[in-house]
Amino acid sequence: MTELERIRHSAAHILATAILRVWPEAQFAAGPPVDTGFYYDVDLPHRITPEDFARIEEEMKTEIKANHPFERVEISRSDALAMAERGELASLAPRDTPSRFKLDILQNIPEGETITIYRNGEFTDLCAGPHVMRTGNIGAFKLTHVASAYYKGDENNPQLQRIYGTAFKNKTEMEKHFTMLEEAKKRDHRKIGREQQLFHIDESVGQGLILWTPKGSIIRQELQDFIGGELRKQGYSQVFTPHIGRLGLYQTSGHFPYYAESQFPPLIDRETLAGLSSEGCSCAELSNRVTAGEIDGYLLKPMNCPMHIKIFDSQPRSYRDLPVRLAEFGTVYRWEQSGELNGLTRVRGFTQDDAHLFCTEEQVSPEILGCLSLVRTVLSTLGMTDYRVRVGLRDPDSNKYTGDPANWDKAETACREAAKTLDVPFTEEPGEAAFYGPKIDFVVKDVLGREWQLGTVQVDYNLPIRFGLKYVGSDGKSHVPVMIHRAPFGSMERFTGVLIEHFAGNFPLWLSPEQVRVLPINDDPMVIEYCDAIVASLRGQGVRCERDTSPDSVNAKIAKAEQQKVHTMFVVGKRDVEAGNVSLRIHGKGNLGAKNKDEVMAEIVTAIRTRQA
């Protein structure tokens, strides 16, 4: 534990001390340090609100001022259990009711492990430690918000109140933290998305359904063109598939009814519905019969793989054809829980930059490497270096994974070996695999520190078997191909959301919705004519360019262009016209002075074509 973590963990104990002074009946569960501070989970009939914070913080200050030492005591299991029974753990004094969460935690500590309690002042808690020496070592703290959490993270357990706070060595450090947080919030893609009119979510359209406005659509289109070019280099074939497919397809793949609760409900045709209704079929019956496969219907596609599988399977394949790489910007729909929806990063309809590679077993490793190199090209072009790599493996204790364990072993080994070739540290995480296979994920954090999975590469021995895919090998016999699912962006929505925050809305030239704005200093016909010629020339070369036609002052025109984060500005007055120049200004870099207009335009065209950062 780092010093900061010790401070925060100790602050959690002081928080509990303070809460108990006000509400002695409080029952505490867990109170660890976290990335940005600490929390303590508490069960209490009184609902703690931010209005209570001042009072709790007062009590915390008193405890810190008292400068009690944190005292570590090793005790026997039986003594600990007895203390918990008397309500003495996470408490100031013995109580009528046992410390029930502490009792539960104690019972789950393996035999033979040392059990310790920590004391500060009157407060005693079951705790492995470590802590700071004295309560006075906490230089600065603040309660931040209150939320709720299920006990042990299990939604079948009761919900506890989770009080969040943060603590630092001193006030200066804490103020720095809050300033940084304020700055981070300014980059929030939801805020920038509205300010820059990049996208819109309209409640009459539906939760989690994105309307891409013109400016956001430009960014998305540029990203698609970028990746499309890379795919051609790597020998992919573009395909298009519909947004809905018959239920049977997803029954074969295993997505229905297994994932029914995270899908939009099936579409049943009108005649079937009318027939069932005249038979007096209830909704529950209908649902059961659809699930049982007795009634056919269509599903809004939750993923693209089954359709790509059918394209692969639409003709006989030889080992000479492999690998077959089918790519599509495929839009899928998932019924995410309403509380999970978030701007562009968690939505109900999204477009994956999807592809499925069908290959022989020998081709798996090189193909995974090809996919990984694509992801890295994408991330490095965009200057995104702050990500982590996660190898998702099956959870040995779960039965949600389908297929032969031997194949799982092969697939997991392939992923692990491929991840090693990235010169980036990665973590192996059991339980993070897809139900059909292990995967390599690229994960980034948003401005609020929440992690989002972007690029992913998944190895799948199972769906080809479920769909009975085959190819003729060099031995003349039939073989089952292996499938690789991969999406370097993950989804256009989430990636764009993360990208907005990455650039704080200041996109590089090639991605900028408005690349160049020409600002005439006055409306002298000579100046306007010159400006219009520049606009026409740039547009002719595919540059997104506008002339400011407002009657505003030059200063106002510049201010507006800067606020709208227009990448490049040409300020043009009589002096420029006479010299064949433009006064170049780049967003965030200020006035760069007069330059020859043809040279500047040529530089811009090149910078766009080479996707210069």
Place this chain on the structure above:
RNA sequence: GCCGACGUAGCACAGUGGUAGUGCAAUCGAUUCGUAAUCGAUAGGUCACGAGUUCGAGUCUCGUCGUCGGCUCCA
């Protein structure tokens, strides 16, 4: 989905039971300017939606929808 907070003009916000407000944006008019906001005027609202309490509700109560923060989930 669960717990909590919130929902007032395009945006940011004020309005603690008694006539719906401010700034920016918008529109109109004037201004023609050399690197971050020229001046003036006008317009814009079923205070999310629905019910209730009250002589009277943006304000209090309940329900619905939505947003935000967590939790759970994320093929």
